[in-house]
Amino acid sequence: MRASVRKYTSQPVSDELLNSLLEEALHTQTMGNLQLYSVVVTRDEEKKSILAPAHFSQPMVMGAPVVLTFCADFRRTTDWALNRDAHPGYDNLISFQNAATDALLFCQRFCDLAEAKGLGLCFLGTTIYNSQQIVEALELPQLTFPVATITLGWPAEQPKPSDRLPLEAIVHHETYAPYTPERIDKFYSHKESLEENKRFVEINAKETLAQVFTDIRYTAEANETFSVNMLEAMRRQGFLNGNMTTKKVGRPEMLECDVVRFQNKKDRWVAFVGLLNGRPYEIFTGILDDDEGIMVPKSVSDGYIIRRVLRDGSRRYDFQFTNKRGYKIVIEGLSERFNPEYWNYAKLISGILRYGMPLDNVISLVSSLQLDSDNMNTWVSGVAKALKRYIAPASDAEANVSDSEEEND
Numbered sequence: 001m002r003a004s005v006r007k008y009t010s011q012p013v014s015d016e017l018l019n020s021l022l023e024e025a026l027h028t029q030t031m032g033n034l035q036l037y038s039v040v041v042t043r044d045e046e047k048k049s050i051l052a053p054a055h056f057s058q059p060m061v062m063g064a065p066v067v068l069t070f071c072a073d074f075r076r077t078t079d080w081a082l083n084r085d086a087h088p089g090y091d092n093l094i095s096f097q098n099a100a101t102d103a104l105l106f107c108q109r110f111c112d113l114a115e116a117k118g119l120g121l122c123f124l125g126t127t128i129y130n131s132q133q134i135v136e137a138l139e140l141p142q143l144t145f146p147v148a149t150i151t152l153g154w155p156a157e158q159p160k161p162s163d164r165l166p167l168e169a170i171v172h173h174e175t176y177a178p179y180t181p182e183r184i185d186k187f188y189s190h191k192e193s194l195e196e197n198k199r200f201v202e203i204n205a206k207e208t209l210a211q212v213f214t215d216i217r218y219t220a221e222a223n224e225t226f227s228v229n230m231l232e233a234m235r236r237q238g239f240l241n242g243n244m245t246t247k248k249v250g251r252p253e254m255l256e257c258d259v260v261r262f263q264n265k266k267d268r269w270v271a272f273v274g275l276l277n278g279r280p281y282e283i284f285t286g287i288l289d290d291d292e293g294i295m296v297p298k299s300v301s302d303g304y305i306i307r308r309v310l311r312d313g314s315r316r317y318d319f320q321f322t323n324k325r326g327y328k329i330v331i332e333g334l335s336e337r338f339n340p341e342y343w344n345y346a347k348l349i350s351g352i353l354r355y356g357m358p359l360d361n362v363i364s365l366v367s368s369l370q371l372d373s374d375n376m377n378t379w380v381s382g383v384a385k386a387l388k389r390y391i392a393p394a395s396d397a398e399a400n401v402s403d404s405e406e407e408n409d
């Protein structure tokens, strides 16, 4: 049975053997038979020492005679198209995913063939954590991206095969069977009972094996940082040019809307947060002033913001809700009902929301606005507060609403 090998003898892996294995792996399945992958072979010690830090200096990089970096590659296909009077459109996420799939399949096929020949190897997932460093070290052009690294050599160790979950834990028949607490116990108890894993828990001063993974090995914080790095590297490599992330999403005439009330000092405020696919798309907010006609019954917590284009081409935003008796009520001209200064700032903030800036960045931006009047600063904190509920998990969102400054509806 196979196992990852992390120690290698000094015996070289010949070019002849390596090429014959890669050659055979070329026959793996590939999208449209386009072979959307490349592999960079690193043997040179100096080059390996440049790569090593990107892999957190895992000793296998320097210790293996060969390091292979498998790359998603739409560069070659794009150049082919450009040279043949064709118009490639592969600077987008789906092309990245297709090329990454191709590269990983090719890599896995290579691994199977190499292990069958008695070679030892280890897969390095660190490739996607520090991809920008690898791009630079290997001088990868746009529309290529490193997705897997294999350290390869003749084994200097014979590790014993590691445990696996039982097949039953992996296979679902016809439909997906939920993992009830009983099924989790059944599938994970063997892994948790292994001496090495018990030791792992103890050394790390944790209570469960799962905590070793969540709190130490693969933390949310690290994953989020690596995600940001990876997205930035993908953007630099040209894979996010044709995506929606930087484009405005068309606004439907009617947007679902949450009504968020809050109290700031003595004033009662209201925010109408228009939502597109559950994410804030625009926000109207100001003092809840009955005299001016914003008379939203306390029981109303949602509705629709409707955009109307008037005859003179100007736009008006109305709020529609359904009252307790099931009648639709429309409050016309949300934009005109609030202080024009609030409205102008709201337009800017809505613009940022529409173009997809991450919500926590929008909130930091709004919170950092330095404005002259007390009222405007109150407005700013109200907007930040209204938006915060969309990044907090449900329980936190509820906590936000009931904090001391919130109105108790």
Ligand SMILES: Cc1cc2nc3c(=O)[nH]c(=O)nc-3n(C[C@H](O)[C@H](O)[C@H](O)COP(=O)(O)O)c2cc1C
Pocket: 002, 003, 004, 005, 006, 058, 122, 123, 124, 125, 126, 159, 161, 162
């Ligand atoms: C996506 C992925 C990332 C991995 N990253 C690393 C790594 O960075 N370092 C390492 O030593 N092993 C790495 N491995 C190897 C796994 O640790 C190994 O496959 C797993 O523990 C099971 O052990 P086995 O391959 O000996 O059966 C990775 C494997 C995969 C599939």
